[in-house]
Amino acid sequence: MFGVNLASTLKMQRSVSSLNLNLSVRARLISAGIQSTRDLLHVSPKQLSSETGLSQQEALEVLQVVSTGLGGASISALELLQREEEEPKSIVTFCSQLDTALAGGLPVGKTTEVCGTPGTGKTQLCLQLAVDVQVPPCFGGVGGQVVFIDTEGTFLLQRVTDMAAAAVQHCALLVEDDEQRVAMTTFSVETILSNIFLVCCHDYLELLAELHLLPDFLSEHPRVRLLVIDSLAFPFRQHFDELSQRTRLLNGLTQQLIAMATNQNLAVVLTNHMTTRLQGSKSQLVPALGESWGHAPTIRLLLQWAGSRRLAAIFKSSGHMDSTIQYQITSEGFRDADQLEQP
Amino acid sequence: MVVLREGMCPGLEEGLVRDLRAADIKTVEDLVSSDMEELAQKCSVSYKALFAIRRVLLAQHTAFPVSGADLYEELLSSTAILSTGNPSLDKLLDSGLYTGEITELSGGPGSGKSQVCFGVAVHISFHLKQSVIFIDTTGGFTASRLLQMLQTETRNTEEQMEALQRIHVFRLFDVYALLDCLYSLRGGGLQQASVGGGSVKAVIVDSVSAVISPLLGGKPNEGMSLMIQVAGVLKTMAKDFNVAALVTNYLTRSGGGEVQPGLGVSWSHIPRTRLLLERVDKAAVFSPSSLRSATLIKSSRQRCHIRAEFDLKWWSRSEDTSSSRKRKLEETDS
Numbered sequence: 001m002f003g004v005n006l007a008s009t010l011k012m013q014r015s016v017s018s019l020n021l022n023l024s025v026r027a028r029l030i031s032a033g034i035q036s037t038r039d040l041l042h043v044s045p046k047q048l049s050s051e052t053g054l055s056q057q058e059a060l061e062v063l064q065v066v067s068t069g070l071g072g073a074s075i076s077a078l079e080l081l082q083r084e085e086e087e088p089k090s091i092v093t094f095c096s097q098l099d100t101a102l103a104g105g106l107p108v109g110k111t112t113e114v115c116g117t118p119g120t121g122k123t124q125l126c127l128q129l130a131v132d133v134q135v136p137p138c139f140g141g142v143g144g145q146v147v148f149i150d151t152e153g154t155f156l157l158q159r160v161t162d163m164a165a166a167a168v169q170h171c172a173l174l175v176e177d178d179e180q181r182v183a184m185t186t187f188s189v190e191t192i193l194s195n196i197f198l199v200c201c202h203d204y205l206e207l208l209a210e211l212h213l214l215p216d217f218l219s220e221h222p223r224v225r226l227l228v229i230d231s232l233a234f235p236f237r238q239h240f241d242e243l244s245q246r247t248r249l250l251n252g253l254t255q256q257l258i259a260m261a262t263n264q265n266l267a268v269v270l271t272n273h274m275t276t277r278l279q280g281s282k283s284q285l286v287p288a289l290g291e292s293w294g295h296a297p298t299i300r301l302l303l304q305w306a307g308s309r310r311l312a313a314i315f316k317s318s319g320h321m322d323s324t325i326q327y328q329i330t331s332e333g334f335r336d337a338d339q340l341e342q343p
Numbered sequence: 344m345v346v347l348r349e350g351m352c353p354g355l356e357e358g359l360v361r362d363l364r365a366a367d368i369k370t371v372e373d374l375v376s377s378d379m380e381e382l383a384q385k386c387s388v389s390y391k392a393l394f395a396i397r398r399v400l401l402a403q404h405t406a407f408p409v410s411g412a413d414l415y416e417e418l419l420s421s422t423a424i425l426s427t428g429n430p431s432l433d434k435l436l437d438s439g440l441y442t443g444e445i446t447e448l449s450g451g452p453g454s455g456k457s458q459v460c461f462g463v464a465v466h467i468s469f470h471l472k473q474s475v476i477f478i479d480t481t482g483g484f485t486a487s488r489l490l491q492m493l494q495t496e497t498r499n500t501e502e503q504m505e506a507l508q509r510i511h512v513f514r515l516f517d518v519y520a521l522l523d524c525l526y527s528l529r530g531g532g533l534q535q536a537s538v539g540g541g542s543v544k545a546v547i548v549d550s551v552s553a554v555i556s557p558l559l560g561g562k563p564n565e566g567m568s569l570m571i572q573v574a575g576v577l578k579t580m581a582k583d584f585n586v587a588a589l590v591t592n593y594l595t596r597s598g599g600g601e602v603q604p605g606l607g608v609s610w611s612h613i614p615r616t617r618l619l620l621e622r623v624d625k626a627a628v629f630s631p632s633s634l635r636s637a638t639l640i641k642s643s644r645q646r647c648h649i650r651a652e653f654d655l656k657w658w659s660r661s662e663d664t665s666s667s668r669k670r671k672l673e674e675t676d677s
Contacts, residue, residue: 014526014576015572015575017568017569017572018519018522018526018569018572018576019519020519020523023565032346032369033346033347033369033370033372033373034346035370036345038345039345039346051346074476074511074512074513075511075512075513075514076507076508076509076510076511076512077464077477077486077489077507077508077510077511077512078486078504078507078508078510080484080486080512081486081487081489081490081507083486084485084486084487085487103487109482110482110483111482244560245560247556248556248557248558248559248560251553251556251557252557254553254557255480255516255517255553255554255557256516258480258481258482258516258553259516259517261482262482262514262516290596291451291593291594291595291596291602292552292556292593292594292595292605294451294452294453295451295452295481295550295552295553295593296481296553298481298482298483300452300453315453316452316453317453318457318458318461318483318484318485318488319485319487319488321633321656322453322632322633
């Protein structure tokens with residue numbers, strides 16, 4: 001009578017409350033005494049609907065969730081490595097030191113946070129990346145499109161045109177073979193601007209709504225390789241009486257962004273403000289949005305002034321060493337500090 | 344709780360199940376906890392038959408006592424201690440991760456949680472030649488970093504590739520996907536993953552709080568229930584399949600400004616051992632330093648609040664410097 005083997009007994013036992021079901025459906029099941037999936041194994045939809053009072057359609061859906069809930073395939077780390085190496089791995093910035101520190105540029109498929117005090121060049125870096133992501137593959141670029149979510153009204157078209165012109169000019173100088181010559185015919189300031197999808201969000205509600213709709217937009221535009229939110233901090237630093245609600249919303253949003261980055265092979269760039277944390281008599285500048293937010297981005301980049309020099313520091317990354325590099329912002333965009341070393 | 348169905352035990356026939364249902368007795372629990380005499384009258388069955396059914400059902404659903412001596416025998420034969428590959432961490436953990444238990448790493452952003460997870464995965468797959476399940480919920484899994492770690496261990500590309508192949512990665516970003524995955528692993532997926540290469544010895548979840556914290560505090564408070572589900576399935580899986588479970592957790596700041604591991608008090612009972620990872624130089628958050636400290640904050644084997652320092656570069660050391668670094672580490676320990 002007890003001769004059921006271990007694995008199959010375990011397979012049967014899963015609490016109904018752990019299934020991704022509608023709350024009312026779940027309540028019906030539990031009130032009918034069904035608490036574990038073991039009770040749902042050899043039941044027909046008809047029987048289930050008469051036992052619980054669910055409609056036959058709902059009962060069928062429940063049974064489908066139970067049987068498909070045992071899925072999900074793993075990938076070996078080897079396969080992931082191959083994917084990381086093959087696919088357009090990263091977006092080359094026009095700052096070679098930053099590229100080196102990030103081992104080839106801003107990684108696609110990961111989330112990156114850029115934080116810094118006002119005037120350190122967060123928006124400039126975002127605009128630069130919006131142009132960089134479009135560099136054709138034959139020049140070592142990704143050749144993608146970009147969705148730019150602007151929450152502060154700082155998207156300056158004039159700046160983008162400047163940067164785009166500089167990028168086009170730069171690539172024109174590099175042309176060596178026919179493939180690159182052909183690519184150059186479609187790489188102009190106009191095409192660059194037409195490949196930027198700008199979304200303006202005025203408060204956090206609009207931002208959340210936009211992010212919910214974004215997966216559909218992305219599947220219609222499979223060439224999008226970069227999502228910029230400039231800034232994430234602004235809509236979330238106001239209108240919140242209860243900080244725990246903000247944390248919860250941010251955590252949920254994080255998981256959405258990570259899923260998008262992974263599934264659509266997208267680089268996600270978020271900008272964040274800095275805030276002052278008081279500890280006793282000491283005060284310290286730290287990124288805003290709280291302690292738990294800091295876990296969200298895979299890579300965190302801090303832009304800051306050190307005297308008259310501009311420094312960018314990687315202070316969190318699962319694939320790179322912490323390092324600090326120097327950069328400058330010129331009329332062409334985000335560049336190496338030393339003009340002679342430009343790529 | 345199990346729903347009463349005909350044929351579950353001798354004497355429980357279709358008619359009786361229907362009668363019981365009419366008397367609002369739907370589950371085994373209802374039957375066992377109700378008054379037998381009253382029920383016998385209500386359903387017009389003999390008290391004796393009902394009593395016999397109750398006894399069989401109780402026997403079917405009970406747990407059995409195991410003697411301590413047998414348990415000890417089993418413990419000796421089945422428990423393994425998996426080294427993390429880092430001597431200072433091993434010292435804190437009383438020589439490594441124990442199979443059958445949940446170990447937790449908590450720490451702020453950039454404190455090295457993921458790096459330790461990568462290091463453990465590489466060590467188990469390369470040195471112990473066993474498989475590892477790595478569940479990535481934050482998108483932080485970087486295979487090239489694992490390759491870097493392996494390159495410091497061996498120059499043989501084939502060995503590196505074999506080791507990477509023994510690490511099975513799941514990338515899941517919400518709690519239901521995590522639960523689906525854990526339940527399917529417990530229901531046989533673990534044995535499947537063992538085919539080709541060693542058996543699965545460790546399940547790493549980096550991080551649990553990423554998928555649970557968006558749900559906590561909402562109304563109705565479903566998050567709590569789901570958190571306990573995750574904990575339960577992790578625990579039983581660790582015990583039944585003798586794997587070490589390693590999870591990571593966030594840090595949160597309490598009202599008083601002190602940092603503490605996330606997910607609250609209920610979760611704090613779940614891991615058997617908890618480590619707190621921090622940057623050594625706390626004042627300079629942005630200084631590029633790879634030195635980290637680990638503090639034991641919960642353990643059933645060692646004195647708590649022991650602290651050790653370790654270097655994240657440990658996993659990417661080159662061979663010639665490894666001995667000198669080791670010496671340095673030992674000095675800082677003592």
